[in-house]
Amino acid sequence: MGDRGGRDEGSSYDAIIVGAGHNGLVAGFTLAKAGLRVLILERRDIVGGACVTEEFAPGYRASTGAYVLSMLREPVWRGMKLRRRGVTVDPAGPTLNLYPDGARYLMSDDMEATLSETRRFSSADADALVRFEQDLGELARAVVPFFDRTAFDPRLRGLDDVRSALRYAWQLYGSRRLAQDLAFLFTTSVRQFLGERFRSEHVMAALGWPAINDSLAGPSTPGTAYVLLHDHASDTGEGPRSWGFVRGGMGRLTELMAEAAREAGAEIRLGAPVARVHTRDGRATGVELETGEEIPALRVLSNADPKRTFLRLCDPDDLPASFVGAVEAYRCTGTSMKINLGLGGLPMLAGGSGTTPQPYHTGVMELDPFLTDMDAHQAEAQRGIAADPAHIELCFPTVHDASLAPDGKHIMTVDVNSQPYRLADGDWDTMKEARADRAIAQIAEHFPTLPSMIEHRQVLSPLDLERVLGLTGGHALHGDMAPDQLLFLRPVRGYGDYRTPIRGLYLCGAGTHPGGGVTGANGRNCAREVLRDAKRRIA
Ligand SMILES: Cc1cc2nc3c(=O)[nH]c(=O)nc-3n(C[C@H](O)[C@H](O)[C@H](O)COP(=O)(O)OP(=O)(O)OC[C@H]3O[C@@H](n4cnc5c(N)ncnc54)[C@H](O)[C@@H]3O)c2cc1C
Incomplete structure (x- = not known):
C-alpha cells in the first residue's frame, strides 16, 4: 500500500498518535527519530496510560495499573536509552504462594x-x-x-x-x-x-x-x-520470574520514555482527548479533539484499545460492517480489581514478628485457590458474580523504594482476580468498597496485622480502571490473550499488521500483536509498518 511519506511543511503533522501510553510513546519516539513530525495527544494530564505512578493519598504513590516489569523489549530499552536516562529496576524476590488450607510454597530463582x-x-x-x-x-x-x-x-x-x-x-x-x-x-x-x-x-x-x-x-x-x-x-x-519493581513506580519508566520521545522531536499534548478520527475518501486526515479543535495529519496511530478506537473514535460508515461486527465481538471484558493500601508499617505473615522486611516481602505473594476453585470462580465471573474468596496477587513496592511512602510507612498493591466488569446484580460504584473489605479480610487470614495498619486505601473496580485509565471494559491487556485473538488474529482477522480498514489509520496499542503487558513491542512494530508505508526506515 503506497503512502505519502514526505514531510509536510505546512501546518499538518506527519503523524498524530492518539494516547501517550507506553506503546504510543514508543511509536512516537520511533517515528520522530525517523524524521517525521509527530504529535502525541493524551486525554489525561499525565503520560503512561496503564503504566503510571500516582499519588493516592498524601505522600503515598503507587503504580495505578501495571506494577511489575519484565517484558519490555531490549530494542526499546536500547533505542530510548532508558537505562542511561535512569530507569532502575529492582529484581523481585521470591514468589510466595499462600493457600486456603494454610500451606505456603516459596518459589525463587534459586532452583535448589x-x-x-x-x-x-x-x-x-x-x-x-x-x-x-x-x-x-x-x-x-x-x-x-x-x-x-x-x-x-x-x-x-x-x-x-x-x-x-x-x-x-x-x-x-x-x-x-x-x-x-x-x-x-x-x-x-x-x-x-x-x-x-x-x-x-x-x-x-x-x-x-x-x-x-x-x-x-x-x-x-x-x-x-x-x-x-x-x-x-x-x-x-535471566529466566523465569525475572520480574522487577521500577524505582519511582512504573510511571518513572513512561516519564523517561516521554523524555526520549520529546528529545527525538515529538510533541506531547496532555489533557487533549480525541473525539474523532477524520477521514476523506477512505483515508485518515487527522483528528478532532473533544473541544472541537481539528488537527490535520497525514496519518493517525491509535494507542487506544480496538473497541475504543473503532467503535468510538471512528465513523461506522468508514468501516466494513463485517469488521465492526468482529470488533464488537472482540473479547475485552476486564476481571481485575486493583487496591492500593497506605500502611503504617509492614505486616508480617501469621506467626511472624518484628518489623524487618523478610525475603517474601521483596517479591510477589499469590493467594492461590486450587485449579478447580479457579474454574468455579471464573464460571461465576462469567455469570457476573464477583468471586469471594478470589485469587489475589499482592506486593510491597516500598520494600524496594521507600520514596513511595512517607518515612517508615509502606504501600501494598493488591490485584484481585475474577471480578467481572459486568455484574449480574448491583453496580461497581455501590459495591466496590464492600468487595475490597472482603479481599482485605482474605489477605488478613495470612497477614493478621494488616487491617490495623491500613491508613489509606484506593479501590479501583474494573469500571474505575475503564474510567481512569481509558481501558474499555477495564481490560488490562486491551483484550483477551487467547489463540483466536493472538498473532495475525489480533485484534481481528485480516488486520493483524497494525493497519486498519481506513488507510493511514494504524493501531499501536496492546490490542495488537504481541498483546498486552509493558513490552513496547506493539508501538515499535506499528511504527515500523508506518515507516514502511512511508518508505522510511527505523533509525
Ligand atoms: C491493574 C493493572 C495491572 C497490570 N499489571 C501489569 C504488570 O504488572 N506488568 C505488565 O507488564 N503489565 C501489566 N498490566 C498491563 C499493562 O499495563 C498494559 O497492557 C499496557 O500498559 C498497555 O499499554 P498501551 O500503551 O498499549 O496502552 P495504554 O497504557 O492503555 O495507553 C493508551 C493511552 O491512550 C489514551 N487514550 C485513550 N483514548 C484516548 C483518546 N480518545 N484521546 C486521547 N488519549 C486517549 C489513554 O489515556 C492511555 O494513556 C496491568 C494493567 C492493569 C490495568
Missing part, C-alpha cells in the same frame, strides 16, 4: 531452594519442575522473538507477506523439534498442560493461576496454556 520447597508437596513434582522450567524456557525462546516482528498474514497476498511468512517459517524451522509442543501449548488448557507433568494441587495452582489473569477463562479452558509463557517472556535472559 525451590526444589526442596516443592518436595514438601511432591518429590515427583520437584523432578518435573526442573524439566518444566527448561521446556517452557525453550518454548519461550522459540516464540518470544516473534514479539518484535509484525505478525505474518497467512493469505500471502503479495511479496511482503511471503517474505514475512518465510521469516517466521525460518525461525520455526530452527525450533522444529518443538513444533508439537508449541502446537499443544497454543491450543490446550493450563490444567491439561500442567496435569501431564504435576500431581500436587498446590504446585499446579502456583504455576497455573496466570491462566485466569485478565480474562473470563478458567484453567480448564482450551487455549489458556499459552499465558504460561509470559512468565518466561523476559528479555533479560
Whole structure:
C-alpha cells in the first residue's frame, strides 16, 4: 500500500498518535527519530496510560495499573536509552504462594531452594519442575522473538507477506523439534498442560493461576496454556520470574520514555482527548479533539484499545460492517480489581514478628485457590458474580523504594482476580468498597496485622480502571490473550499488521500483536509498518 511519506511543511503533522501510553510513546519516539513530525495527544494530564505512578493519598504513590516489569523489549530499552536516562529496576524476590488450607510454597530463582520447597508437596513434582522450567524456557525462546516482528498474514497476498511468512517459517524451522509442543501449548488448557507433568494441587495452582489473569477463562479452558509463557517472556535472559519493581513506580519508566520521545522531536499534548478520527475518501486526515479543535495529519496511530478506537473514535460508515461486527465481538471484558493500601508499617505473615522486611516481602505473594476453585470462580465471573474468596496477587513496592511512602510507612498493591466488569446484580460504584473489605479480610487470614495498619486505601473496580485509565471494559491487556485473538488474529482477522480498514489509520496499542503487558513491542512494530508505508526506515 503506497503512502505519502514526505514531510509536510505546512501546518499538518506527519503523524498524530492518539494516547501517550507506553506503546504510543514508543511509536512516537520511533517515528520522530525517523524524521517525521509527530504529535502525541493524551486525554489525561499525565503520560503512561496503564503504566503510571500516582499519588493516592498524601505522600503515598503507587503504580495505578501495571506494577511489575519484565517484558519490555531490549530494542526499546536500547533505542530510548532508558537505562542511561535512569530507569532502575529492582529484581523481585521470591514468589510466595499462600493457600486456603494454610500451606505456603516459596518459589525463587534459586532452583535448589525451590526444589526442596516443592518436595514438601511432591518429590515427583520437584523432578518435573526442573524439566518444566527448561521446556517452557525453550518454548519461550522459540516464540518470544516473534514479539518484535509484525505478525505474518497467512493469505500471502503479495511479496511482503511471503517474505514475512518465510521469516517466521525460518525461525520455526530452527525450533522444529518443538513444533508439537508449541502446537499443544497454543491450543490446550493450563490444567491439561500442567496435569501431564504435576500431581500436587498446590504446585499446579502456583504455576497455573496466570491462566485466569485478565480474562473470563478458567484453567480448564482450551487455549489458556499459552499465558504460561509470559512468565518466561523476559528479555533479560535471566529466566523465569525475572520480574522487577521500577524505582519511582512504573510511571518513572513512561516519564523517561516521554523524555526520549520529546528529545527525538515529538510533541506531547496532555489533557487533549480525541473525539474523532477524520477521514476523506477512505483515508485518515487527522483528528478532532473533544473541544472541537481539528488537527490535520497525514496519518493517525491509535494507542487506544480496538473497541475504543473503532467503535468510538471512528465513523461506522468508514468501516466494513463485517469488521465492526468482529470488533464488537472482540473479547475485552476486564476481571481485575486493583487496591492500593497506605500502611503504617509492614505486616508480617501469621506467626511472624518484628518489623524487618523478610525475603517474601521483596517479591510477589499469590493467594492461590486450587485449579478447580479457579474454574468455579471464573464460571461465576462469567455469570457476573464477583468471586469471594478470589485469587489475589499482592506486593510491597516500598520494600524496594521507600520514596513511595512517607518515612517508615509502606504501600501494598493488591490485584484481585475474577471480578467481572459486568455484574449480574448491583453496580461497581455501590459495591466496590464492600468487595475490597472482603479481599482485605482474605489477605488478613495470612497477614493478621494488616487491617490495623491500613491508613489509606484506593479501590479501583474494573469500571474505575475503564474510567481512569481509558481501558474499555477495564481490560488490562486491551483484550483477551487467547489463540483466536493472538498473532495475525489480533485484534481481528485480516488486520493483524497494525493497519486498519481506513488507510493511514494504524493501531499501536496492546490490542495488537504481541498483546498486552509493558513490552513496547506493539508501538515499535506499528511504527515500523508506518515507516514502511512511508518508505522510511527505523533509525
Ligand atoms: C491493574 C493493572 C495491572 C497490570 N499489571 C501489569 C504488570 O504488572 N506488568 C505488565 O507488564 N503489565 C501489566 N498490566 C498491563 C499493562 O499495563 C498494559 O497492557 C499496557 O500498559 C498497555 O499499554 P498501551 O500503551 O498499549 O496502552 P495504554 O497504557 O492503555 O495507553 C493508551 C493511552 O491512550 C489514551 N487514550 C485513550 N483514548 C484516548 C483518546 N480518545 N484521546 C486521547 N488519549 C486517549 C489513554 O489515556 C492511555 O494513556 C496491568 C494493567 C492493569 C490495568
